[in-house]
Amino acid sequence: xxxxxxxxxxxxxxxxxxxxxxxxxxxxxxxxxxxxxxxxxxxxxxxxxxxxxxxxxxxxxxxxxxxxxxxxxxxxxxxxxxxxxxxxxxxxxxxxxxxxxxxxxxxxxxxxxxxxxxxxxxxxxxxxxxxxxxxxxxxxxxxxxxxxxxxxxxxxxxxxxxxxxxxxxxxxxxxxxxxxxxxxxxxxxxxxxxxxxxxxxxxxxxxxxxxxxxxxxxxxxxxxxxxxxxxxxxxxxxxxxxxxxxxxxxxxxxxxxxxxxxxxxxxxxxxxxxxxxxxxxxxxxxxxxxxxxxxxxxxxxxxxxxxxxxxxxxxxxxxxxxxxxxxxxxxxxxxxxxxxxxxxxxxxxxxxxxxxxxxxxxxxxxxxxxxxxxxxxxxxxxxxxxxxxxxxxxxxxxxxxxxxxxxxxxxxxxxxxxxxxxxxxxxxxxxxxxxxxxxxxxxxxxxxxxxxxxxxxxxxxxxxxxxxxxxxxxxxxxxxxx
Ligand SMILES: [Zn+2]
Numbered sequence: 001x002x003x004x005x006x007x008x009x010x011x012x013x014x015x016x017x018x019x020x021x022x023x024x025x026x027x028x029x030x031x032x033x034x035x036x037x038x039x040x041x042x043x044x045x046x047x048x049x050x051x052x053x054x055x056x057x058x059x060x061x062x063x064x065x066x067x068x069x070x071x072x073x074x075x076x077x078x079x080x081x082x083x084x085x086x087x088x089x090x091x092x093x094x095x096x097x098x099x100x101x102x103x104x105x106x107x108x109x110x111x112x113x114x115x116x117x118x119x120x121x122x123x124x125x126x127x128x129x130x131x132x133x134x135x136x137x138x139x140x141x142x143x144x145x146x147x148x149x150x151x152x153x154x155x156x157x158x159x160x161x162x163x164x165x166x167x168x169x170x171x172x173x174x175x176x177x178x179x180x181x182x183x184x185x186x187x188x189x190x191x192x193x194x195x196x197x198x199x200x201x202x203x204x205x206x207x208x209x210x211x212x213x214x215x216x217x218x219x220x221x222x223x224x225x226x227x228x229x230x231x232x233x234x235x236x237x238x239x240x241x242x243x244x245x246x247x248x249x250x251x252x253x254x255x256x257x258x259x260x261x262x263x264x265x266x267x268x269x270x271x272x273x274x275x276x277x278x279x280x281x282x283x284x285x286x287x288x289x290x291x292x293x294x295x296x297x298x299x300x301x302x303x304x305x306x307x308x309x310x311x312x313x314x315x316x317x318x319x320x321x322x323x324x325x326x327x328x329x330x331x332x333x334x335x336x337x338x339x340x341x342x343x344x345x346x347x348x349x350x351x352x353x354x355x356x357x358x359x360x361x362x363x364x365x366x367x368x369x370x371x372x373x374x375x376x377x378x379x380x381x382x383x384x385x386x387x388x389x390x391x392x393x394x395x396x397x398x399x400x401x402x403x404x405x406x407x408x409x410x411x412x413x414x415x416x417x418x419x420x421x422x423x424x425x426x427x428x429x430x431x432x433x434x435x436x437x438x439x440x441x442x443x444x445x446x447x448x449x450x451x452x453x454x455x456x457x458x459x460x461x462x463x464x465x466x467x468x469x470x471x472x473x474x475x476x477x478x479x480x481x482x
Contacts, residue, residue, distance in 0.1 A: 313385010
């Protein structure tokens with residue numbers, strides 16, 4: 001294939017009221033060169049951070065193609081891929097329409113008021129050229145705001161144009177386009193932007209309050225590591241809608257979906273803050289301290305790892321710890337939260353059936369596909385992961401006579417793996433924990449991650465479990481939310 005290939009996407013929103021998006025992708029062979037074979041264009045089938053095959057290509061329709069501006073054929077070769085004969089052509093243009101009417105953090109939602117476009121659900125990649133720098137131009141009405149973690153292309157173009165260093169960064173940088181409300185603030189000298197959509201859903205006071213508390217949480221998180229931030233800019237996209245709850249992490253941004261009532265009561269507000277703390281913490285834990293099984297991302301199908309209990313469970317453990325460290329909740333509120341998680345876990349029969357490693361591995365078919373039997377047969381690696389991390393923290397502190405804690409492990413992971421993004425192999429976590437803390441932990445890992453039947457940590461306590469189960473409502477839904 002020719003050197004110098006470059007890719008430009010153009011997004012049209014003329015039919016936004018019908019929830020339709022027009023996407024035009026042009027692949028250039030490069031100056032004074034021609035393609036020497038076929039191109040394969042494909043869409044991702046899943047969203048990194050959300051372990052379910054979502055088949056984004058099912059929303060594609062009206063595919064068309066030109067070759068050096070003359071009509072041409074794109075042949076569909078897989079459920080999510082097209083091949084185009086490009087031999088001797090200078091440029092290939094591929095067009096399609098997308099139906100976008102699902103407001104979650106990992107799907108597209110477009111209507112007359114705004115457009116939220118998530119990269120994996122929107123753009124095609126060129127097979128074999130996923131690392132190529134890519135431009136995205138948004139054809140939106142004048143006066144709308146565009147919030148994305150991507151930098152604008154320079155020199156500025158007539159229409160807003162952004163640049164991604166390859167498909168990974170494009171997927172990792174959703175676009176919020178519309179009349180949202182914005183607030184910018186610095187944390188440790190790094191610019192942050194908070195965007196709330198729809199703009200009318202929050203008052204200036206709300207924006208100020210969330211920004212102030214986010215700054216405190218990000219500072220507390222930086223202190224868990226080396227006191228600095230791993231990114232040079234950060235964007236928080238918050239959608240307020242009664243339709244759901246969730247979050248998705250990215251390297252320099254996160255997307256959150258919360259109920260508008262999250263701003264009304266203290267419990268709901270603390271839950272929202274914990275969601276923000278959780279997604280920002282992922283900028284370290286999973287985005288840079290990352291499992292080898294997800295490195296690089298393979299967008300064509302499932303990627304299996306047994307380590308989500310750490311990458312999601314520890315992130316869940318530290319999100320509320322960060323609230324406490326930033327003095328945003330009281331010790332009593334923290335204990336009440338942890339008590340609720342333990343009680344919910346205690347009342348989940350699936351903890352006796354599925355281990356944490358099994359829950360991680362089977363996220364694709366279990367956690368993200370809940371049904372009426374889920375609580376009987378499976379356990380959340382978020383909730384049990386959080387509780388197990390609390391137990392590991394206490395036990396490490398006890399065994400090391402206070403010299404080490406789970407903070408020590410997190411910092412070690414950052415220093416030895418996260419900083420230079422050395423992927424963590426499957427099965428390596430126990431050794432890493434032991435090296436970080438100077439403490440033998442084999443018995444804890446065996447009990448925490450092995451089948452629950454042999455697990456002292458997860459052993460049933462029928463009397464206590466059934467009593468707590470009868471008196472406590474779940475604080476979080478069974479389906480994954482963050
Ligand atoms: Zn998470």
